[in-house]
Amino acid sequence: MAIRKVGVVGCGLMGSGIAQVSAAAGFATVVREVSPAIVEKGIAGIEKNLARLVEKGTITAGAQAETRGRLRGTTALEDLKDCDLIVEAIIEQLPAKRELFTALDALCPPSTIFASNTSSLTITEISAATKRPQRFVGLHFFNPVPVMKLVEVVRTIATDADVYEEMVVFGTRLGKTAVRAHDSTGFIVNRLLVPYLLDAIRALEEGVGSIEDIDNSMKLGCGHPMGPLTLLDFVGLDTTYYISQIMFEEFHEKRFASPPLLKRMVLAGWNGRKAGRGFYDYADAAKPKAMKF
Numbered sequence: 484m485a486i487r488k489v490g491v492v493g494c495g496l497m498g499s500g501i502a503q504v505s506a507a508a509g510f511a512t513v514v515r516e517v518s519p520a521i522v523e524k525g526i527a528g529i530e531k532n533l534a535r536l537v538e539k540g541t542i543t544a545g546a547q548a549e550t551r552g553r554l555r556g557t558t559a560l561e562d563l564k565d566c567d568l569i570v571e572a573i574i575e576q577l578p579a580k581r582e583l584f585t586a587l588d589a590l591c592p593p594s595t596i597f598a599s600n601t602s603s604l605t606i607t608e609i610s611a612a613t614k615r616p617q618r619f620v621g622l623h624f625f626n627p628v629p630v631m632k633l634v635e636v637v638r639t640i641a642t643d644a645d646v647y648e649e650m651v652v653f654g655t656r657l658g659k660t661a662v663r664a665h666d667s668t669g670f671i672v673n674r675l676l677v678p679y680l681l682d683a684i685r686a687l688e689e690g691v692g693s694i695e696d697i698d699n700s701m702k703l704g705c706g707h708p709m710g711p712l713t714l715l716d717f718v719g720l721d722t723t724y725y726i727s728q729i730m731f732e733e734f735h736e737k738r739f740a741s742p743p744l745l746k747r748m749v750l751a752g753w754n755g756r757k758a759g760r761g762f763y764d765y766a767d768a769a770k771p772k773a774m775k776f
């Protein structure tokens with residue numbers, strides 16, 4: 484395999500997890516953020532995760548030190564110029580992603596493979612901002628990345644077959660089960676998951692049940708690890724709002740439309756767990772309290 488050095492752009496919920504599993508799998512990994520404070524926060528989260536894995540005996544202190552040693556944070560895009568693969572995990576907005584990849588395309592040699600962790604944009608429309616659509620794939624990871632076992636590896640009609648197979652191997656090297664998906668909006672998981680999550684908000688809006696009762700119903704009645712409103716807070720309401728708008732624009736089906744409550748919560752900055760407030764209040768993170776609307 485030709486991948487030695489991996490660049491990750493974005494060190495939020497997803498980028499930090501992708502950087503962690505990449506470094507843990509033995510790849511020299513550079514993660515880029517927009518400010519030193521966000522780099523520090525993201526790296527501190529990774530260090531905390533690694534320390535917990537040592538505490539639990541999942542990894543040795545030696546493996547922890549080696550993983551940390553392979554990981555570097557930066558705010559300079561130029562630090563990614565000698566990467567063999569760059570995985571983007573920034574905000575779910577097409578102009579931001581296209582602008583980033585145009586800059587990376589000018590910076591990196593033609594051999595560098597580009598991947599996006601987008602949840603809902605088509606890989607084709609992002610890759611069209613570069614001169615290398617044949618070396619462009621989707622690598623869609625799941626939150627929390629160190630725990631969730633899946634990666635969707637997405638090919639467009641332009642993706643080179645060898646590049647695609649190399650990315651399937653890369654996903655497997657990270658310890659994930661790699662599923663193959665075509666470049667259809669939402670790929671496999673979000674095509675099915677997003678309407679369910681949005682329906683849970685509609686059920687709340689219509690007074691079908693309380694926040695706790697909707698969540699408990701799906702946990703206890705269907706064996707889900709988290710209820711849908713807890714999961715929405717976990718994913719991020721801002722991210723879900725962008726995903727919903729993108730999927731609605733693609734399919735023009737009501738099941739993908741943003742419920743009014745979601746829009747209002749995002750406008751209020753109640754973006755879920757990462758913002759301290761969403762459907763639940765996380766002032767006491769160990770005991771989230773359902774919000775009253």
Ligand code: CAA
Binds near residue numbers: 624673709
């Ligand atoms: N980072 C790293 N590890 C984490 C973590 C995090 N953020 N959160 C939890 N973990 C680890 C814990 O350390 C624990 O590890 P051990 O079993 O080795 O001790 C393990 O995960 C279980 O954690 P907890 O016991 O604290 O809690 P839990 O049993 O409720 O599990 C969970 C937490 C794994 C997140 C589980 O609730 C779950 O699977 N939830 C559903 C997550 C999900 O559906 N994700 C997909 C979202 S959709 C998406 O990602 C796609 C998109 O485009 C929007």
Ligand code: NAD
Binds near residue numbers: 579624
């Ligand atoms: P997030 O808000 O937690 O993190 C995004 C980060 O990107 C922020 O820290 C921001 O400062 C940074 N950023 C923005 N522009 C940047 C740039 N030009 N260079 C470097 N960093 C930049 O969001 P997230 O939840 O990590 O989502 C990131 C991507 O992953 C989105 O495309 C989202 O759809 C996708 N995704 C999210 C989830 C989820 O559950 N949250 C799951 C799978 C995929």
